[in-house]
Amino acid sequence: MPITLPENLPAFDILSNEGVMVMSPGRAAMQDIRPLRIGLLNLMPKKIQTENQFARLIGSTPLQIDLHLIRMTEHQTKNTAAEHMAEFYRSFEEVRHEKFDGLIITGAPIEHLPFEQVTYWEELREVFAWTQTNVHSTFGVCWGGMAMIHHFHGVQKHMLDAKAFGCFRHDNLAPTSPYLRGFSDEFVIPVSRWTEMDQREIDGKPGLVTLLGSDRTGPCLVEDAAHRALYIFNHFEYDSDTLKQEYDRDVASGTPVSVPEDYYPDNDPSKRPRNRWRSHAHLLYGNWINEIYQTTPYDIQTIGA
Numbered sequence: 001m002p003i004t005l006p007e008n009l010p011a012f013d014i015l016s017n018e019g020v021m022v023m024s025p026g027r028a029a030m031q032d033i034r035p036l037r038i039g040l041l042n043l044m045p046k047k048i049q050t051e052n053q054f055a056r057l058i059g060s061t062p063l064q065i066d067l068h069l070i071r072m073t074e075h076q077t078k079n080t081a082a083e084h085m086a087e088f089y090r091s092f093e094e095v096r097h098e099k100f101d102g103l104i105i106t107g108a109p110i111e112h113l114p115f116e117q118v119t120y121w122e123e124l125r126e127v128f129a130w131t132q133t134n135v136h137s138t139f140g141v142c143w144g145g146m147a148m149i150h151h152f153h154g155v156q157k158h159m160l161d162a163k164a165f166g167c168f169r170h171d172n173l174a175p176t177s178p179y180l181r182g183f184s185d186e187f188v189i190p191v192s193r194w195t196e197m198d199q200r201e202i203d204g205k206p207g208l209v210t211l212l213g214s215d216r217t218g219p220c221l222v223e224d225a226a227h228r229a230l231y232i233f234n235h236f237e238y239d240s241d242t243l244k245q246e247y248d249r250d251v252a253s254g255t256p257v258s259v260p261e262d263y264y265p266d267n268d269p270s271k272r273p274r275n276r277w278r279s280h281a282h283l284l285y286g287n288w289i290n291e292i293y294q295t296t297p298y299d300i301q302t303i304g305a
Helices: 011-018 027-031 047-058 082-088 121-134 145-152 198-205 243-251 279-293
Strands: 035-042 063-072 090-093 100-105 135-141 157-172 186-197 208-214 218-224 228-234
Touching: 011 047, 035 047, 035 279, 047 063, 047 082, 047 279, 082 090, 090 228, 100 121, 100 145, 100 279, 121 145, 135 145, 135 208, 135 279, 145 218, 145 228, 157 243, 186 198, 186 218, 186 243, 198 208, 198 218
Parallel strands: 035 063, 035 100, 063 090, 100 135, 135 228
Antiparallel strands: 157 186, 157 208, 208 218, 218 228
């Protein structure tokens, strides 16, 4: 089954050409089935790139997905055309009375700031509280996951001496988790951050279970069953060249940066990087969508009741 997207959203043609099953809202309305309503609270500056990345993953399941793009109410993006935002996005204030089967909260390039200094922090805290009554399952990604686990459990983020940047080996710590069906015992995942979460702090919070982790870069995926949430601190959603784009940007601006670790063949930036995480990315988000489908109420209005 396909993901439902507006026909004039850039992701519609991009994903269609990649073979992802995409359906227009008009065609979806003719099917006698309730699609899963998934919201994407997009905090990243490159909105369209992020839309494509997550739509690609959640649109590759055998279920019909109705994707809704959401933005913070007052925060204005500087990197995406105002026309695109006006046509495809709604503010949190506009959707706060609606119910969603799932919500993805993306990362944001503001990890150097204390949470309380983020301009939209108070509204984001409202979003976190709202998920407990209006969202069946929430997926916090990178900074979004750090912000959620801090809000609900007081876990702090800690600055690193050097940026964790590259593809790092991770371990499957919970092979029987329904979110990790089909996962290998070891795999790689892109990492790009200046902060980390402390596994000891997470272990000290009742109800938190670390599902994926690395000896080098710490906890990666944490389940918070009480809040019906997953927190991931790394980037399964990245395209093959996303780390390259970040590296090239820093080189061009003169920012000191190391070559992304274990990313380019022979660690040579002149060579085309290889994607070694794509299959696990589809597994994780497909498993998340499947768990939502298995557990969400058919009457969406009863979510959070």
